[in-house]
Amino acid sequence: MSKDDVAAGGARPAEQRLLDVKNLEVTYANGAAAVRGVHLSVGAGQKLGVAGESGCGKSTLALALLRLLPAGTKVSGEILLDGEDILTMKWGRVRAVRWAGASIVFQGAMHSLNAVHRIGDQIAEPILLHKKATQTGAKTKVGELLEHVGLPAARADAYPHELSGGQRQRVMIAMALACDPRLIIADEPTTALDVMIQAQILRLIEQLVAEQDLGLMMISHDLAVLSDTCDRLAVMYAGRVVEEGPASEVYENARHPYGKALSAAFPRIGDAASRFAPRGLPGDPPDPSALPTGCTFHPRCPVAIDSCATDDQALRDAGPQHRSACVHAGSQLPAQPTSASAAESAS
Numbered sequence: 001m002s003k004d005d006v007a008a009g010g011a012r013p014a015e016q017r018l019l020d021v022k023n024l025e026v027t028y029a030n031g032a033a034a035v036r037g038v039h040l041s042v043g044a045g046q047k048l049g050v051a052g053e054s055g056c057g058k059s060t061l062a063l064a065l066l067r068l069l070p071a072g073t074k075v076s077g078e079i080l081l082d083g084e085d086i087l088t089m090k091w092g093r094v095r096a097v098r099w100a101g102a103s104i105v106f107q108g109a110m111h112s113l114n115a116v117h118r119i120g121d122q123i124a125e126p127i128l129l130h131k132k133a134t135q136t137g138a139k140t141k142v143g144e145l146l147e148h149v150g151l152p153a154a155r156a157d158a159y160p161h162e163l164s165g166g167q168r169q170r171v172m173i174a175m176a177l178a179c180d181p182r183l184i185i186a187d188e189p190t191t192a193l194d195v196m197i198q199a200q201i202l203r204l205i206e207q208l209v210a211e212q213d214l215g216l217m218m219i220s221h222d223l224a225v226l227s228d229t230c231d232r233l234a235v236m237y238a239g240r241v242v243e244e245g246p247a248s249e250v251y252e253n254a255r256h257p258y259g260k261a262l263s264a265a266f267p268r269i270g271d272a273a274s275r276f277a278p279r280g281l282p283g284d285p286p287d288p289s290a291l292p293t294g295c296t297f298h299p300r301c302p303v304a305i306d307s308c309a310t311d312d313q314a315l316r317d318a319g320p321q322h323r324s325a326c327v328h329a330g331s332q333l334p335a336q337p338t339s340a341s342a343a344e345s346a347s
């Protein structure tokens with residue numbers, strides 16, 4: 001088994017993979033290189049978390065997986081869904097694969113749901129579109145789906161504004177499951193929710209994934225949420241996966257300074273003490289139309305050495321099934337400065 005076989009999907013044989021992304025590159029029409037050389041995989045029953053700050057390319061990756069990117073965007077590489085490359089599929093086949101092969105739960109359910117249609121009709125739409133049931137059958141299925149995500153079947157008659165944020169997100173999950181997909185892509189599924197509701201939605205997703213042996217790719221800026229829910233994590237920076245490995249390892253023993261900063265910025269769920277000492281990383285991710293030379297993280301990196309400004313770093317072994325694209329990958333990273341000390345040193 002090659003390193004790419006192990007990458008992010010764990011040591012499952014290739015034939016069991018639901019999603020296999022190979023060397024994916026996405027460049028928007030304005031020249032923004034939003035995803036660069038990404039390899040990922042997800043098998044049945046596996047939960048892969050994709051982490052990174054705003055602008056690192058996470059949503060672009062999710063949209064690319066179902067060919068939802070705007071016209072004029074250049075995409076290359078391979079995106080194998082159950083062995084079929086979505087990038088070379090005819091549009092008719094792409095439409096068949098959306099919802100039924102893989103579906104996306106987007107962030108912000110209020111914006112994703114249509115305000116003027118009852119939620120039952122919205123959940124029924126993909127079922128009818130994919131001819132998974134008759135009108136009557138779809139109505140029954142909607143009721144079952146709502147109950148499955150913890151809502152009474154009668155809520156099918158409600159409009160989105162009549163539901164709470166958490167209930168709306170449950171509706172989005174019901175809709176994502178409507179055509180019995182094998183892979184769910186959840187893009188910041190709990191971002192707009194308070195902590196209690198967030199925990200309920202995460203447990204619901206976990207339960208559904210386990211019950212139905214689904215594959216899950218969950219995207220979030222919050223490494224703590226991902227490490228709590230997922231088996232493996234891939235940390236993205238400037239369009240690249242810069243660290244990947246078992247979730248607890250990446251969260252607790254990050255081997256890339258960016259992964260380390262991200263894990264320090266998001267305290268563990270339930271760790272009340274660390275909530276009072278979050279540490280931030282000064283600066284912003286680079287403009288994807290004008291990336292820095294060398295390691296793209298070097299301008300913000302507290303442990304950069306001279307060569308980081310010129311030498312790009314590929315992912316390399318940093319522990320069992322753990323890889324990091326850092327010159328320091330093979331050794332323990334020095335402690336990160338706190339935001340306070342970083343601010344002091346910057347002033």
Ligand SMILES: Nc1ncnc2c1ncn2[C@@H]1O[C@H](COP(=O)(O)OP(=O)(O)OP(=O)(O)O)[C@@H](O)[C@H]1O
Nearest residue numbers: 028030032034053054055056057058059060061288
């Ligand atoms: N349609 C577009 N045209 C040009 N550039 C875009 C487009 N959409 C996104 N980008 C750029 O691509 C980069 C990656 O954006 P993307 O939304 O994928 O990041 P993200 O990590 O998902 O951030 P967020 O969490 O804020 O959605 C950003 O620099 C963004 O400005």
